[in-house]
Amino acid sequence: MQIDLNSDLGEGFGPYKLGDDEALLKIVTSAxxxxxxxxxxxVIMDKSVRAALANKADIGAHVGFPDRLGFGRHPIHMELAELEKHVIYQLGALEGIARAAGHKMTHMNFHGALGNMAFVDRPLAEMLVDAVASFNHDLILLCLANTEFSKAAEKKGFKTANVFLADRAYDDDGILVKRGLPGAVIEDPEAVKQRVKQFLDDGAILSINGKRLTTPIHTILVHGDTPGSVTLANTIRSLIQDEGHALTPLSQMDL
Incomplete structure (x- = not known):
């Protein structure tokens, strides 16, 4: 089985640093x-892109609401036509930085509240997919399987990669449990490790209520801002290799 190891990076701002991107980019296969x-x-985008290039890691745009204060986790309700332009703006920003650095953007995914809303809101999901298509139809879209967003992406003919957020709980429908609810974020590194091992062993993850979810997974994501993320990413990388699976960047996967 081909597995990509993925992380959300470049999430500082100005002099403020969040996570150890340099260390993670020596471990993950895409960012x-x-x-x-x-x-x-x-500046942070440029540093991240160049570090990814040096470590032969794929890069993708992590697109969210204009919400620095809330780290993109505050839902913002705006006209779809307006939101579409904000999506294209962010894609263009990373594409320009990547091109200047000699790297190539291969994928994208939606961050925080915007991504969560797109999982369940069909008109929003369809607009987001159309916005990406108008920019570059060759981008791989990271999805949660069997959501409105994944259905819209597949209908539009995109290559999609199903993502497993190792440190987030899922409900019985395969949707992320909302942050702030008990158990939504899994903070125990050993518990995260066991979740990943279970998936690698039998192709399933357990919902917060113990339901077995068996959707295909292409990439395992470690949040760069999670305490101990470097150690956790190393552990997951070792698990993937020890179980005999091939660590494969998204752009090289058979999707």
Whole structure:
């Protein structure tokens, strides 16, 4: 089985640093880079892109609401036509930085509240997919399987990669449990490790209520801002290799 190891990176701002991006980029095979809306700025984006290039890691745009104060986790209700332009703006920002650095953007995913809303809101999901298509139909879209967003992406003919957020709980429908609810964020590194091992062993993850979810997974995500993320990413990388699976960047996967 081909497995990509992925992380959300570039989430500092100005002199403020969040996570150890340099260390993580020596471990992961692809990175989602903040595009300046929920976090990040031009200088941080450039450093992240160049570090990814040096470590032969794929890069993708991590697109969210214009919400630095809330780290992209505050739902913002705006006209879809307006939101579409904010999506294209962020894609263009990372594409420009990547091109200047000699790297190539291969994928994208939606961050925080915007991503969560797109999982369940069909008109929003369809608009977001259309916005990406108008920019670059060759981008791989990271999805949760069997959501409105994944259905819209597949209908539009995109390559999609199903993501497993190792440190987040899922409900019985395969949707992320809302942050702030008990158990939504899994903080125990051993518990995260066991969740990943179970998936690698039998192809399933357990919902917060113990339901077995068996959707295909292509990439395992470690949040760069999670305490101990470097150690956790190393552990997951070792698990993937020890179980005999092939660590594979998204752009090289058979999707």
């Amino acid at each position: 989602n880079i903040a595009c300046g809306y929920h976090a990040g700025d031009a």
